[in-house]
Amino acid sequence: MKTDAPVLVIGSASVHVARFVRGLCAAGQSVVASTHGELAVDPHPALLATTTIDLGVRNWRAPKQIRELMRKWTPRIVHAHQANSVGWHAGRAVRGSGVPLVLTLWGSDVLLTPAISPLHRWMIKQALRSATAWTADSRIVLEAADALLGSRTAAARRVWIPLGIDDSGVASQPEKRILSCRLHKPLYRIDAVIRAFARLTKTHADWTLEVAASGTESEALKRLAAELDVIERIEFSGMLSPHALALSYRRAAVYMSVPVSDGTSVSLLEAMAAGCVPVLSDLPANREWVVDGLNGFLVSDLDRLDQAMQQAIGLWESGQWAATGGAWNPQLIRRKATFTRNIEQFLALYAQLRAG
Template sequence: MKLLLIGSASVHTFRYLAGIAPHVEVVHLVSSGPLPERYHAANLGRVEQVDFSLRALRTASRIAALIDELQPDMVHVHQANSVAWHARRALAGKTTPWLLTTWGSDVLLLPQQNALMKRMVAANLAAASAVSSDSLHMAAVCRQLAPLQRMDVLNFGMDALPAEPDIAAKPLSVLSCRLHKPLYRIDAIVRAWAEVEADARFAGWSLTVAASGSETDALLKLARSLQLQRIHFTGFVAPDVLAGLYRDARVFVSVPESDATSISLLEAMGHGCLPLLSNLPANLEWVLDGVNGAIVEDVARLGAALKTQLLRASDDAQLAEAVALNRRLVQEKGLQQANMARFAQIYRELL
């Protein structure tokens, strides 16, 4: 099977390419940036760089010409935004089946911007031979936006289930590793941490804030203004370093305003962290409040919720019970190898 993958220059696109490559004869890529060397598969074919902005009116014709030249058996498009808009126009009139995978903001946030964006997303969804999403909630939103020919609920999965964590050896550490963008509300985590540092019960706890983004400088300034002593900003870290941060954390906190099933959540669950999450439908598909993690109803009260989870995570027995359940969930439906095989099966069924 010859696969043409079309997606933005994101680590998610690149991880998917590396994961699906063993299941196809050759995989070609159309993206908005270069493919890092570490994601080059042995059967990688052409790699083309294009502009996916709505102003790039020649992109569709470039993709169409590439399809005519390569004659792929299957086209897989990632994100129902302008990426799919260009791909849909390129595929118009062709018989090549194509799968459209939604990522989250493309169907949860973009259609709310204005009527034009909503029509574009709906048209992209309706034109695809099949659509996939990584949560039941996103699948329902897609069906509300447009009539679909087929829908599959399937996530990309984490690379592999880590070794069984040594709960007793875990330090008293909290981890935040989402991007420093307004969507992820890292500032709310920093302010909540100020409440933790002010409480003598948690004198031994520390917070690690990994990743980076447009708000990094503002977050550093906020931490200084709050005179926080036990917060550490790492910046962007390599995957092996991030894995170590997960292993060392007892609590993982992530409170975005909107989200699908995030790989970071699966990684945190797999490595033995107790998740503290915002009240989003996709999160509720993985975490039951008070059982294998916690859901904070109001981010304004994140400080109190965080302190409650620190008390729970301080108890090795309670943490071990939640970790066992979380690792079982990841094993059953959150591993890349098994989920890539399921994507390949979707390809075969469409063909």
């Protein structure tokens, strides 16, 4: 698909926004990207320009700066990532322009940020009301946005579109390995994974836990592993390149992710595509992909996390997993959550909004 009018993408300078921009460009959609910081994207014929704007809540000039970009590039769509100050600024910028605003919700923006202060709650509600369409990678996030607005709901179209995975098609060769690859922040409770693994090693001493990624708690997590006497059984592999992370998924038999709150995480989709047994916190977004005991395990009490890990290991070691969830999950992801397919859904949404 090739279009002349660009999409103006507004967001943080995160890897997720960069990946989204690359996906649109690869599909033939021209893009102008304006981000809070420099976006790490390689040149592409469809990437017309990249600019930086202070999208913090204190920059009262941000809507004017976005409008200047709109006048210069006449975008077919403005697409803002996150219903925080980014969406708030974008909403004020498009007002009266006739250009549709797509607002992609990331989860924490409507699940957690409104509780920070009345100002944050008001700002997010304003962003939601200004959008022509909301998208999210889990239905629970769309429902939370509706609940946030209450009786004064918005007329925006609600569309569930996962930000899926790049399907490598490479076969997995799982070993007796458990993988955790969420960031080392309190939200993700990596300490609970390490504590559960320490209890597990009493009966499964031949298993290894790989703790990938990094964050503010990295050093504390290493100290915890040493205190629990499992430092020799844990590989702290740090922030991995996409290629190295894909290899870690293919080597792992079990995947662990137990955050306090989450939307649909790309890491879960990648783990399911690789055939790992997912052991997850029991969150609404996870229930959209996993049925407890059928194609993974959902845990509400972290004191019982080691028991869920034992169930996952038992299912994998028995060979039953390969014929059930290990076969079903990759098919599910290929059908619903490959990145190319999801970009096509965004392009279809843009066309629908432009057609009125």
